[in-house]
Amino acid sequence: xxxxxxxxxxxxxxxxxxxxxxxxxxxxxxxxxxxxxxxxxxxxxxxxxxxxxxxxxxxxxxxxxxxxxxx
Amino acid sequence: xxxxxxxxxxxxxxxxxxxxxxxxxxxxxxxxxxxxxxxxxxxxxxxxxxxxxxxxxxxxxxxxxxxxxxx
DNA sequence: TTCATTTGTTTGGTTTATATAACATAATGT
DNA sequence: ACATTATGTTATATAAACCAAACAAATGAA
Numbered sequence: 001x002x003x004x005x006x007x008x009x010x011x012x013x014x015x016x017x018x019x020x021x022x023x024x025x026x027x028x029x030x031x032x033x034x035x036x037x038x039x040x041x042x043x044x045x046x047x048x049x050x051x052x053x054x055x056x057x058x059x060x061x062x063x064x065x066x067x068x069x070x071x
Numbered sequence: 072x073x074x075x076x077x078x079x080x081x082x083x084x085x086x087x088x089x090x091x092x093x094x095x096x097x098x099x100x101x102x103x104x105x106x107x108x109x110x111x112x113x114x115x116x117x118x119x120x121x122x123x124x125x126x127x128x129x130x131x132x133x134x135x136x137x138x139x140x141x142x
Numbered sequence: 143t144t145c146a147t148t149t150g151t152t153t154g155g156t157t158t159a160t161a162t163a164a165c166a167t168a169a170t171g172t
Numbered sequence: 173a174c175a176t177t178a179t180g181t182t183a184t185a186t187a188a189a190c191c192a193a194a195c196a197a198a199t200g201a202a
Contacts, residue, residue: 026160026161027160027161027162029160029161029162029163030159030160030161033159033160039158039159039160040158040159041159041160042159042160045159045160
C-alpha cells in the first residue's frame with residue numbers, strides 16, 4: 001500500500017491543490033487523486049512534488065507492508 | 072532530465088536485469104528501459120527498486136536541471 | 143568451438159497516469 | 173443573499189508505463 005504526506009505538507013505551506021499543481025505542472029485533479037491515494041505518480045512528478053514541498057521523495061511517499069503486491 | 076543509478080547499483084550487487092525484475096515484480100525489459108532512461112517509472116516501482124538496491128529513492132533518481140519541462 | 147546466459151532491441155497489446163471538462167458542495171467575503 | 177474560491181467527484185480521452193514474446197549480439201564457461 002502506497003502512502004503519502006502530500007495533503008499534510010501542502011496544508012502546512014498554505015498551498016491550494018491548484019497552487020501545487022501549477023508549481024509541478026499538473027492539474028489540480030491530479031493532485032487530488034494523489035492525495036486520495038488513487039494512483040502512483042511517476043518518479044518525475046514525485047521528485048517535483050518533493051522539491052515543491054521542501055522534502056525528500058522518501059519522506060513524502062512510502063510503502064506500507066512489504067509492498068510485494070502493488071504495482 | 073531524469074537520471075538514475077540503477078545500472079550502476081545493480082552491477083554492484085551482481086544482479087542481472089532479470090534478477091532485479093523478479094525482486095521488484097517487473098519484467099527485465101522494464102528494467103532495461105529504466106536503465107536506458109526511456110521512461111519514468113511509478114513511485115511505487117521506484118520505492119521497490121530503492122529497497123532492492125539498499126538505497127533511497129532520492130539517491131537512485133534525480134532531476135537534472137530545473138526539471139520544469141519534463142513529464 | 144559450442145552452449146548457456148545476459149543484454150539490446152523491437153513490436154503489439156493491456157493497464158494506468160494524467161488532462162480536460164463538468165457539476166456539486168462547503169466556506170468566505172461583500 | 174450573492175459571488176468567489178477551494179475541494180470532492182465523475183466521465184471521457186489520450187499518453188505513457190508495463191507485459192509478453194521474439195530475435196540478434198555479446199559474453200563467458202566447458
